[in-house]
């Protein structure tokens with residue numbers, strides 16, 4: 001029998017996730033990862049602050065994964081030992097929907113994390129802010145999303161409830177760590193172009209406050225897999241039309257770099273609090 005592939009639509013994507021989780025267990029020597037984190041633009045430094053790095057695995061050596069084509073993404077999967085004997089899997093290799101490689105590739109890391117044992121999926125990203133008082137460098141908790149990709153990671157007649165998708169319980173833990181954390185509704189556009197000012201106005205009118213190109217599809221897959229989701233955006237720029245100057249990827253990277261140390265510290269403290277909570281459960 002041929003190796004299961006994400007390109008073979010007759011094979012369920014979880015078959016490839018099982019291969020990937022087995023490869024990770026073998027390469028890291030860690031049989032179960034309890035928490036998984038996807039680190040988006042601006043969040044990369046967080047990995048080393050979470051705990052002791054056990055192993056760093058190049059993404060392309062794990063079934064179904066490929067090197068990230070986006071600057072600011074590390075292209076590795078890192079296993080980290082936390083307190084309480086728990087382990088975190090840090091995913092520095094995100095496939096975006098705009099890469100056009102299919103939604104199975106987009107959510108493969110989430111499905112792999114679930115098979116690897118993760119009960120909590122932390123999804124982070126760099127994004128545009130619609131609220132003018134969110135200056136570049138502001139971290140915001142995602143309280144809900146609006147998926148404007150017209151795609152879903154779910155296959156067939158899989159009806160999954162998305163009430164409380166971004167766990168109120170985990171948001172509460174995050175706000176205990178930092179009571180100043182604001183919350184917003186994340187709107188996923190396909191990208192890779194940024195929005196027009198009219199599209200940002202639409203996003204605001206329909207209830208959005210953050211615009212980005214990731215996370216929503218991943219969160220849906222995490223819910224399907226039974227994980228609890230914590231979502232956080234780093235506002236790296238005000239969305240088009242909210243700020244008067246045009247958007248540039250360089251500006252986005254610069255805001256991310258500037259905020260990175262602070263964010264890494266915040267995320268490490270939140271993960272420690274979540275781990276303590278999981279260990280007690």
Ligand code: 8IG
Pocket residue numbers: 041126127128129189191193194195211212213236237238239240247252
């Ligand atoms: I970083 O303004 C970052 N990612 N869609 N819009 C969208 N994605 C983004 C933005 C933005 N900034």
